[in-house]
Amino acid sequence: xxxxxxxIKQEFLENLKGVKDIAGLETVKVQYLGKNGVITALMKxxxxxxxxxxKQFGQIVNELKTEVSNAVTDKFEELKKAAVEAEINLMxxxxxxxxxxxxxxxxHPITLVQRECEKIFxxxxxxxxxxxxxxxxxECFESLNIPKHHPARDMQDxxxxxxxxxxxxxxxxxxxxxxxxxxxxLINEGKPIKxxxxxxxxxxxxxDACHENTFFQMEGVMVDKNISISNLIFFxxxxxxxxxxxxxxxxxxxxxxxxxxxGFELDISCLICGGDGCPSCKHxxxxxxxxxxxxxxxxxxxxxxDPEEYTGFAFxxxxxxxxxMKYGVKDIRDLNSxxxxxxxxxxxxx
Ligand code: FA5
Numbered sequence: 001x002x003x004x005x006x007x008i009k010q011e012f013l014e015n016l017k018g019v020k021d022i023a024g025l026e027t028v029k030v031q032y033l034g035k036n037g038v039i040t041a042l043m044k045x046x047x048x049x050x051x052x053x054x055k056q057f058g059q060i061v062n063e064l065k066t067e068v069s070n071a072v073t074d075k076f077e078e079l080k081k082a083a084v085e086a087e088i089n090l091m092x093x094x095x096x097x098x099x100x101x102x103x104x105x106x107x108h109p110i111t112l113v114q115r116e117c118e119k120i121f122x123x124x125x126x127x128x129x130x131x132x133x134x135x136x137x138x139e140c141f142e143s144l145n146i147p148k149h150h151p152a153r154d155m156q157d158x159x160x161x162x163x164x165x166x167x168x169x170x171x172x173x174x175x176x177x178x179x180x181x182x183x184x185x186l187i188n189e190g191k192p193i194k195x196x197x198x199x200x201x202x203x204x205x206x207x208d209a210c211h212e213n214t215f216f217q218m219e220g221v222m223v224d225k226n227i228s229i230s231n232l233i234f235f236x237x238x239x240x241x242x243x244x245x246x247x248x249x250x251x252x253x254x255x256x257x258x259x260x261x262x263g264f265e266l267d268i269s270c271l272i273c274g275g276d277g278c279p280s281c282k283h284x285x286x287x288x289x290x291x292x293x294x295x296x297x298x299x300x301x302x303x304x305x306d307p308e309e310y311t312g313f314a315f316x317x318x319x320x321x322x323x324x325m326k327y328g329v330k331d332i333r334d335l336n337s338x339x340x341x342x343x344x345x346x347x348x349x350x
Contacts, residue, residue, distance in 0.1 A: 002057070005064050008038055012068055022079050029072050039065050106347030109323040110216050110335060113243065114198050117218055117317070120242045121196045124235070126220065129197040131174035134165050143176035143302045144259040152258050157204040167202035171219035172259060172316055174199070175295075178221060179303025186305065192224035193312070198319060209279040209331045210287065216319035223295065223305060223312030229262075232292055232313035236266060239317075243326065249275065251286065260293025260314060271325045280330050287325065290317040 012032055019025045032038050042061045046054050107115075118128050137148075146152050156169035174197045185191040198218040207213055222231065233252075240248060249269035257263045268289050270281035277283040292315035297307030324332055327346050334342060 002060060005042070005060050008032075008042070009064055009067065012038075013071070016071060016075055019075060019079075022076065022083075025072065025075055025079060032068050033065070033072070039068060106340075106344035108335075108343060109327050109329065109346045110320055112346060113323045113326055114216065114218065114319055116243060117239065117319070117322075118196065118198070120239055121220065124194075124238070126194045126196050126222075129174065129178060129195050131168075131171070131177065131197050131199055133168060133200055133202075134161065135168045135173045136165055139176055140166060140168050140170070140173040143299065144172055145296050145298045145302075146258045150258065152256075158202055159204060168199070169201055169203050170316060171197055171199045171201060171217040172314070174219060175221060175259070175299065175314065176303050179223070179300065179305055183304045186223060186310065192222060192227075194222045196220040207333060208282075209333070210282060210321065210324070212320060212332050212336060214336065215321075215332070218317040218319050219314065220317070221295065221312060221314045223300070223310055225310060227294075227311045227313060229294060229313070232294070232315070235313075236290065236292065236315065240268070243322065255291050255293070257291060257293060259296050259299045261296045263293035264291065266290040266292055266315075268325065272328065272330050278330075280324065280332075287321060288318070289321055289325070290315050292316070 012028070015028050015031070016025075019028055030037060034040065039061065042064075046057055046061070049057055122128060140156075140158075141150070141153060142148075158169045159167045161167075178195050178197065179193065182191070182193040182195070186193050196218055197220075198216065200214060201217050202214055205211060205213060220235070222235070237250075240250060248271065251267050251269075253265050253267070255263045255265035265288055267286040269275040270278060270285055270287050272278050272280040273285065275285040277285045281287045292313060295312040295314050300307040300310060300312065320332060320335060323329065323335060329335060337343075
């Protein structure tokens with residue numbers, strides 16, 4: 001080595017000793033081996049030497065370059081190992097075998113009854129459909145035989161968006177889309193339409209122990225040739241006996257909904273007060289749970305189905321009220337309260 005290269009090597013080794021981390025090492029590397037580094041500059045200096053000297057000096061510079069880059073590589077490995085060890089030392093207080101102390105979440109009572117109903121209806125050949133919470137006026141009202149200015153709209157005021165769409169007031173808003181989705185299979189392949197569609201509904205109304213402004217319903221429809229009220233009653237009875245698994249008092253009375261004819265109100269005897277009357281049932285002893293009826297011919301027509309050939313039934317089960325009755329929740333507003341202590345008691349082991 002020449003005096004100059006020896007000096008460079010010593011300086012480099014001194015600098016390397018002072019390196020504490022990978023970033024510092026990178027700086028030293030660039031300082032010696034970079035495009036404008038000390039060793040690269042030596043190479044450039046060779047240009048002025050004659051051929052013999054150039055050869056000798058070239059060898060020396062190459063040796064120096066190899067030594068420097070080997071030293072950089074070794075230092076890099078050393079620093080990396082030290083960094084990993086430091087991390088392991090930090091983790092020494094952390095016992096990975098300690099059981100996690102996380103509280104398990106629980107299903108909301110409405111989710112539980114919804115899943116139960118889905119299971120029951122699926123076992124009877126119904127499909128489960130998902131539908132938007134924001135719908136058009138046509139979907140929520142017009143296609144259901146409720147034209148503009150029809151008084152039935154008064155009972156279902158809702159929240160309107162600036163673009164004219166609205167938050168759906170009833171799961172019936174999905175009926176038209178469901179008929180259109182399955183009508184071809186019904187007409188061409190003779191497959192009956194059997195669908196349920198649970199969903200959140202919104203109404204601009206005062207709340208009390210059995211009314212919320214945001215609640216869940218589950219719609220169900222069946223359309224085929226020769227569907228009658230007896231089919232409707234069979235499915236309603238099966239659903240209620242499966243959900244409650246005990247005898248409950250039910251009453252069926254005439255009810256008006258423009259999208260069914262005839263229409264019924266299906267009430268159950270209040271399970272909070274045993275039918276004596278309490279705030280949960282507006283002191284009547286009965287709770288409106290699942291209005292239903294035979295689908296109006298105009299509604300089938302709007303869905304592309306010929307009412308002369310096909311008939312069907314529809315129902316609109318109040319899922320939130322069902323959860324109230326099933327789990328003995330006296331005030332419907334508790335279900336939207338977000339009170340985890342009370343809501344978590346109903347979960348199952350699913
Ligand atoms: C309807 O919404 C009809 N779409 C139901 C229907 C479907 C009838 C198909 C015929 C054929 P109604 O407004 O009554 O109907 O609501 C149906 C059920 O939803 C009620 O019986 C009740 O259980 C529940 N419900 C209605 N409003 C509220 C509310 N504000 N809070 C909680 N549950 C409600």
